[in-house]
Amino acid sequence: MSGELSPIDTAKFVAAKRAVEFVEDGMRVGLGTGSTAAWMVRCLGELVREAGLTVTGVPTSSRTADLARQQGIKVVSLDEAKWLDLTIDGTDEFDADLCLIKGGGGVHLLEKIVATASDRMVVIADPSKSVDQLGAFPLPIEVIPFGWQTSKSLVEELLTSMDVLGQTTTLRMNGDRPFISDEGNYIIDLHLKRIGDPRRLSMVLNQIPGVVENGLFIDICDVVVVGHGDGRVEVSDINEGTFEEDRIEFVDTDNIFKDV
Numbered sequence: 001m002s003g004e005l006s007p008i009d010t011a012k013f014v015a016a017k018r019a020v021e022f023v024e025d026g027m028r029v030g031l032g033t034g035s036t037a038a039w040m041v042r043c044l045g046e047l048v049r050e051a052g053l054t055v056t057g058v059p060t061s062s063r064t065a066d067l068a069r070q071q072g073i074k075v076v077s078l079d080e081a082k083w084l085d086l087t088i089d090g091t092d093e094f095d096a097d098l099c100l101i102k103g104g105g106g107v108h109l110l111e112k113i114v115a116t117a118s119d120r121m122v123v124i125a126d127p128s129k130s131v132d133q134l135g136a137f138p139l140p141i142e143v144i145p146f147g148w149q150t151s152k153s154l155v156e157e158l159l160t161s162m163d164v165l166g167q168t169t170t171l172r173m174n175g176d177r178p179f180i181s182d183e184g185n186y187i188i189d190l191h192l193k194r195i196g197d198p199r200r201l202s203m204v205l206n207q208i209p210g211v212v213e214n215g216l217f218i219d220i221c222d223v224v225v226v227g228h229g230d231g232r233v234e235v236s237d238i239n240e241g242t243f244e245e246d247r248i249e250f251v252d253t254d255n256i257f258k259d260v
């Protein structure tokens, strides 16, 4: 293993390295957002440059689009690609059913649209993302700026009848201004501590008109690849009911930091 990477970066890197093995020549691939997904974009870029792999990428954020282009990956919009073979993305939490909380980076709306338009979603994670029950990580909801305080109050009222442990809600900030998503919306974080019924919560949150989308991914993720700091990788496929262990022996980070 490389001595240059911290254990957490090694974990993210090996998960990403293993996940890009799912990508086949000619595939249209959804590219997630976040620090783990960035490793995946670099690993994919390396395959494009060094192994001649042909892929078309649909990024889930402007950040990922910039990185993908820098890595030599062809980038198109979702409507140009129409449908995707595969999406690879990070997560903030995943449970045993491969339900997720995403949106720590504020782009769960685009991530959910892209993952839902894919034959398969592969999630890459370090072990800290695995939870028995979702909810320790704040659940983001993207809301329309118009009447956002009213939408926030409606969400708070709704939470009183939900199976959750905490009910605090906060507007996500960027310094002294509200954080603005790529789509021009606000993000409200729900500090729920424990979510008893993620499926129901996801459905009812999206019934509030000002809520565009919540960060719960239910029945969307097919495979989770968990990397470890010592190079071990675990691959769980919920549809096949399989679990495999693997190891990435050698981490060569020189190639993946090359720009084209």
Ligand SMILES: O=C(CO)[C@H](O)[C@H](O)COP(=O)(O)O
Residues within 6 Å of the ligand: 032, 033, 034, 035, 036, 037, 089, 090, 091, 092, 101, 102, 103, 104, 105, 106, 107, 108, 111
């Ligand atoms: O959902 C996301 C962005 O909206 C990210 O995938 C999630 O926040 C994980 O990020 P990281 O890999 O940096 O821990």
